[in-house]
Amino acid sequence: MALKWEEVVVDSRDPRALGLWWRDALGWVVVGDGADEMEIAPAEGANPTLFFGAVPEEKLVKNRLHLDFVPDDQAAEVERLLNLGATRVDIGQHDTPWVVLADPEGNEFCVLAARPA
Incomplete structure (x- = not known):
């Protein structure tokens, strides 16, 4: 199967x-x-x-499943997504190499650090 x-x-x-x-x-x-x-x-x-x-309902709590993305340039990609309307989100991640953002309806996703070539 x-x-x-x-x-x-x-x-x-x-x-x-x-x-x-x-x-x-x-x-x-x-x-x-x-x-x-x-x-x-x-x-x-x-x-x-x-x-x-x-x-019909609004999103109320942190997602149980979220998407992670790996950009070529994390800082540039985070800035681009913020300019599109994403927001920064604190889910208790503290000092991490990824950035947690939310889309316009509040769904969290992560922008990871670029991977070495």
């Missing part, structure tokens, strides 16, 4: 706005756009995707 990772589903109050934010943050493309949902992918036909679906 084999599993193929298809998508990550993100609950959202405004799937279109959040999906477009992540599209811009990641440089991905929209592969699905409906009244209460949006799906983005690294490229047309590529997986996994991020699927944003509408829910």
